[in-house]
Amino acid sequence: MDTVSADWLEHNREVLADFRPGPKATPLGRVERVSDGIALVTGLPDAKLNELLRFEGDRLGFVLTLDPDSIGAVLLDDGDAITASSQVTCTGKEIEVPVGPGLLGRVVDSLGRPIDRDEPVTAETHMPIERAAPAIIDRDLVTQPLETGILLVDALFPIGQGQRELIIGDRAMGKTSMALDAIINQQHSNVICIYVAVGQRATAVQRAVETVRQHGALDRCIFVVALASDSPGLQWIAPFSGMTMAEYFRDRGMHALIVIDDLTKHAATHRELALLTREPPGREAYPGDIFYLHARLLERAARLCAAKGGGSLSALPIAETDAGNLSAYIPTNLISITDGQIFLDSGLFAANQRPAVDIGLSVSRVGGKAQIPALRNVAGRMRLEYAQFLELEIFTRFGGLTDAHIKAQVMRGKRIRALMTQPRTTLLRPVDEVALLEALAQGVFDAYPVECLQTLHGLIGAHLDAYGPAPLRNVFDAHGELDKTMRSELVEGVRRLIARVAGDAAPESP
Numbered sequence: 122m123d124t125v126s127a128d129w130l131e132h133n134r135e136v137l138a139d140f141r142p143g144p145k146a147t148p149l150g151r152v153e154r155v156s157d158g159i160a161l162v163t164g165l166p167d168a169k170l171n172e173l174l175r176f177e178g179d180r181l182g183f184v185l186t187l188d189p190d191s192i193g194a195v196l197l198d199d200g201d202a203i204t205a206s207s208q209v210t211c212t213g214k215e216i217e218v219p220v221g222p223g224l225l226g227r228v229v230d231s232l233g234r235p236i237d238r239d240e241p242v243t244a245e246t247h248m249p250i251e252r253a254a255p256a257i258i259d260r261d262l263v264t265q266p267l268e269t270g271i272l273l274v275d276a277l278f279p280i281g282q283g284q285r286e287l288i289i290g291d292r293a294m295g296k297t298s299m300a301l302d303a304i305i306n307q308q309h310s311n312v313i314c315i316y317v318a319v320g321q322r323a324t325a326v327q328r329a330v331e332t333v334r335q336h337g338a339l340d341r342c343i344f345v346v347a348l349a350s351d352s353p354g355l356q357w358i359a360p361f362s363g364m365t366m367a368e369y370f371r372d373r374g375m376h377a378l379i380v381i382d383d384l385t386k387h388a389a390t391h392r393e394l395a396l397l398t399r400e401p402p403g404r405e406a407y408p409g410d411i412f413y414l415h416a417r418l419l420e421r422a423a424r425l426c427a428a429k430g431g432g433s434l435s436a437l438p439i440a441e442t443d444a445g446n447l448s449a450y451i452p453t454n455l456i457s458i459t460d461g462q463i464f465l466d467s468g469l470f471a472a473n474q475r476p477a478v479d480i481g482l483s484v485s486r487v488g489g490k491a492q493i494p495a496l497r498n499v500a501g502r503m504r505l506e507y508a509q510f511l512e513l514e515i516f517t518r519f520g521g522l523t524d525a526h527i528k529a530q531v532m533r534g535k536r537i538r539a540l541m542t543q544p545r546t547t548l549l550r551p552v553d554e555v556a557l558l559e560a561l562a563q564g565v566f567d568a569y570p571v572e573c574l575q576t577l578h579g580l581i582g583a584h585l586d587a588y589g590p591a592p593l594r595n596v597f598d599a600h601g602e603l604d605k606t607m608r609s610e611l612v613e614g615v616r617r618l619i620a621r622v623a624g625d626a627a628p629e630s631p
Contacts, residue, residue, distance in 0.1 A: 147210065148164065148165055148166070148167060148210070148211060149164060149208055149209070149210060150162045150163060150164040150165035150168075150174075150192075150208070150209035150210065150211075151163055151164050151206055151207070151208060151209065152176070152203060152204070152205055152206060152207040152208075152209060153191065153205060154205060155196075155200055155203050155204065155205065155207075156397075157353075157393075157397055158195060158196045158200060158352050158353045158354060158394075158397075159185075159193060159194070159195060159196070159394065159397045159398060160176070160182060160193075160194045160195075160196060160200070160203060160209075161191055161192075161193060161194075162174070162191060162192050162193075162194050162209050163190065163191045163192075164209075165192060165209065165211055167211065168184050168187070168192050168211050169184065170184055170185075170187060171183055171184060171185075171215055171216065171251060172184045172211060172212065172213070172214070172215065173212045173214050173215060173216050174194055174209055174210070174211060174212065175209070175210050175211075175212055176196075176203050176207055176208075176209050177202065177203065177207045177208050177209075178202040178203070180196065180197075180198040180199070180200065180202065180203055181196075181197045181198055181232075182194040182195055182196045182197055182198075182209075182354065183195055183197065183216055183354065183358075185394060185398055186398045186400065193397075193398035193399075194209070195353065195354040195357065195394055196352055196354055197216075197231075197232065197352060197354040197355055197358075198352065199352070200352070215249040215250070215251060216232070216249065216250050216251075216358060216362075217247040217248060217249050217250070218231075218232060218233040218247065218248065218250055218362045218365055218366065219233040219242050219244030219245075219246075219247055220244060220245060220246060220247065220248050220365060220366050220368075220369035221243070221244050221245025221246065221369060222245065223242055223243030223244055223245065224242055224244070224343045224366060225313070225340055225341060225342065225343060226339050226340040226341075226342065226343075227242055227343060227344070228330060228344040228346055229242060229343070229344070229345055229346070230345070230346060230347065230351070230355060231345060231346075231347045231351075231355040231356070231358045231359040231362045232355070232358075232362070233362065233366075236346060237344075245369075248365050248368075248369065249365070250358055250361040250362050250364075250365050251361060252364075252365060252368065252421065254417065254420035254421045254423065255421070255423045255425060255429070258426075259425055259426055259428075259429050260283075260423050260424060260425065260426060261283075261424045261425060261426040261427070261431070262424070262490070263281035263282065263283045263284050263424050263460075263487050263490065263491050264281065264490055264491055265281060265282040265283075265424075265433070265491060266279055266280070266281060266282070266491045266492055266493060267280045267281055267282045267284065267303075267312070267378065267435050267491070268306060268310070268550075268551060269299075269302060269303040269306055269548075270302060270303070270305070270306035270548025270549050270550070271299065271302055271303070271306075271476065271543060271548070271549075272540065272541060272543055272549055272554050272557065272558075272578075273476060273478055273541040273543070274299075274463065274476075274478070275492075275496065275549075275551070275554055276496060276499075276500035276503065276554060276558060277478075277480060277483075277500065277503070277504050278461065278463055278478075278483055278484065278485040278488075279485055279487070279488060279489065279491050279492040279496075279497075280303075280435065280437075280485060280487070280491065281424075281435070281487045281490065281491025282312075282376055282424055282433040282435055282491070283422065283423050283424025283433040283434065283435055284422075284435055284436075284460045284461070284485075284487050284491065285419050285422050285435070285436040285437075285438065285458070285459040285460050286435075286436075286437055286459060286460060286461050286462070286463060286485060287437075287438055287439075287440060287455050287456060287459040287461070287462040287463070288300060288437055288438070288439045288440070288462070288463050288465070289439070289440045289441075289442060289447070289452060289455070289456075289462050289463070289464055289465070290441070290442060290445075290464060290465030290466070290467075290477070291441065291442055291443070291444065291445060291465070291467050292441055294465040294466075294467060294470050294477055295465055295470065295475065295476055295477060296382075296383070296439045296441075296465060297325075297329065297382055297439065298476075298545050299463070299465075299476055300316075300380040300382065300437050300439060301316075301329055301332055301333065301380075302545065302546060302548060303378065303380070303437060304316060304333060304337060304342060304378065304380065305332070305333060305336045305337035305546060305548060306337075306548045307337070307338070307341070307378060308337045308338035308341065310376075311375070311376055312376045312377065312378050312435075313341055313342075313343075313367070313370045313375060313376070313377045313378070314341060314342045314343070314377070314378045314379075314380070315342070315343045315344075315345065315363050315366055315367045315377065315378070315379045315380070316329065316333075316342060316343070316344050316345070316363075316379075316380045316382070317345045317347075317359050317360050317362075317363035317379065317380065317381045317382065318344070318345070318346045318347065318348070318359070318382055319347050319356055319359050319360060319381065319382065319383060319384070319386050319387045319390070320347065320348070320349045320356050320383075320386030320387070320389070320390065321346075321348060321349060321382065321386075322348070322349060323348050323350070326344070326346050326348065329344075330344055332546070336546045343363075343366055345359055345362055345363040345366065346359075347359035349386075353390050353393055353394055354394075356386070356387065356390045357387070357390050357391060357394060359387075360381045360384070360387055360418055361418060363379055363381065364379060364418060364421050364422075364434075367379045367434050368421060368434060370432065370434075371425065371430075371432040371433060371434040372425075372429075372430065372432060373430060373432060374430035374431055374432045375432050376432060376433045376434075376435075377432075377433070377434045377435070378434075378435045378436075378437065379422070379434065379435070379436050379437070380436075380437045380438075380439070381436070381437075381438045381439060382439045383438070383439035383440055383441055384415060384438050384439065384440050384451070384455060385439075385440050385441040385451055386441075387415075388407065388411055388414075388415070388451045391407070391408070391411060391414055392406055392407050392408065392411070395407075395408035404450050405449075405450045407450060407451075411450075411451070411454065412454050412457075412458075415454060415455060415458055416458050419436055419438060419458050419459060420458075421434065422434045422435060422436035436459075438455060438459065440452055440455050445466065445467060447464070447482070460485070460486045460487055461483075461484045461485040461486045461487065462482075462483060462484065463478055463483045464478065464479045464482040464483045465477045465478060465479070466478075466479040466482075474538065474541075474542055475542055475543065475544065475545070476543065480504060480507060480508060480511075481508065481511075493551055493555075493597065493601040494601040494602050495551075495555050495597060495601055495602050495603045496551060496554055496555050496558070498602075499555060499558040499559050499562055500558055503537060503558065503561075503562075506530075506533065506534065506537065507534060507537045507538070507541075509530065509534070510530065510531060510533070510534020510535070510537065510538075511534070513527060513530060513531055513534070514531065514534065517531060532567070533567075535571050536561065536566050536567070536571055536574055537561065539571045539572070539574040539575050540557060540558075540561060540566075540574050540577070542575055543578050544578060544579070547578045547579045549578060549581065549582070550582060551597070552585065552596050552597075552611070553581045553582050553585065555603065555611065556581065556585060556589075556611040556612065556614065556615050557577065557581060557615060559608055559611060559612050559615075560611075560612050560615035560616065560619075563612055565612060565615055565616050565619060566619060569619055569623045570623070573619060573622050573623045574619075576622055577615075577618065577619065577622065580618060580622070581615070581618060584614060584617075584618045585611070585614050588614055588617060589610060589611060589614040590607055590610040590611065590614075596611075
């Protein structure tokens with residue numbers, strides 16, 4: 122007998138010596154009633170909340186409610202094969218999803234199963250979708266910027282790594298476009314992006330994936346998709362699954378960004394499941410735990426201290442309003458939970474302003490703490506000047522302008538608005554943003570038509586690379602500041618660009 126056979130025989134003898142045969146009881150439940158993705162199950166007295174259940178036909182579900190003599194289970198798969206009297210067993214496990222670098226570049230469902238191609242997902246490990254948020258002592262200050270490439274956001278409502286910034290507005294106002302631009306802008310950064318689609322149409326998700334594929338780095342993104350045609354259970358767990366996948370990178374000292382599109386549909390799904398399981402309804406028929414549901418989800422986004430690796434998880438949840446009603450139940454809940462909101466106004470959208478951000482109702486509670494000092498210095502007074510312009514513009518509709526100072530203030534406001542109007546996927550680097558705003562502050566654009574400013578976003582990057590100060594990678598010092606010489610060279614580069622764009626256009630008088 123060779124060595125391998127002897128080792129195998131010795132190992133199996135040890136296994137048999139430790140084996141103690143005996144009866145083993147396995148609780149077996151029974152489906153009493155099933156409909157609308159909910160199954161009423163009896164005979165499982167030891168089932169735990171959120172425990173994974175296995176139905177006949179290898180279908181999966183999880184425990185949502187616990188009653189004295191029955192449990193309410195949410196189905197995660199097609200329930201057509203599940204009928205009354207079907208058998209159910211407990212797995213003793215919570216819902217887990219695969220995590221790891223193997224998911225990058227993939228489109229998966231809420232359980233981590235691939236839906237983009239037949240190739241299986243390579244998972245480093247599996248983690249439960251419900252995890253505790255980092256403790257206060259394990260968190261660090263939000264001081265590092267999360268650059269979106271959108272001039273209006275980076276200048277007026279800066280977002281930091283570890284922040285939760287709500288994007289809110291009516292339907293079809295550009296909320297998803299803004300979030301996708303933030304994802305695309307991370308292609309040259311060290312931030313991993315996770316996009317979670319909850320209750321979206323398949324065509325909308327396909328457009329989002331193609332947009333990132335064409336303009337961004339798809340191999341640094343994970344798409345977690347729960348379509349409107351999927352079961353309510355898959356839609357309910359989708360944000361939690363995406364958060365767990367993002368936490369894998371955060372807990373290893375890396376930086377991640379998660380976009381949840383959107384939490385309004387997620388709240389509607391939670392209300393549907395709650396009403397079907399006969400939970401007491403509250404305001405607008407939502408159950409009383411809807412605030413806790415989203416709070417425990419978004420609290421998991423944070424920046425960890427150095428002792429925990431220094432990683433961060435930023436969140437851009439999206440919410441939809443009806444007719445701009447910010448005082449509705451779900452919008453007020455999410456505004457209370459997050460660290461600020463970017464409100465998209467339908468009136469600005471109709472006026473062809475992109476992005477249609479209302480600077481009066483939008484706010485970032487981190488603000489300049491997570492902004493490059495050079496950008497903070499040039500954007501300091503711009504928000505106030507723009508707000509004053511919007512007030513003056515209302516009065517100018519009733520008559521002509523006679524005061525020269527007021528007229529100059531209005532013209533400057535129009536130029537600020539033109540500079541803040543930015544096409545989709547035309548994103549700016551921090552040096553481009555500082556150059557444009559510094560040129561605006563020094564009056565470089567005052568002699569040119571407003572229309573010329575709207576074409577600068579797609580040209581400024583290549584122009585500064587060719588004619589600006591070199592090298593642009595080292596334009597900021599260790600503190601994120603610019604010296605006077607570098608600032609002057611950037612302004613001069615913008616001056617040459619606007620002159621080239623204006624061409625033979627007649628300069629305007631200041």
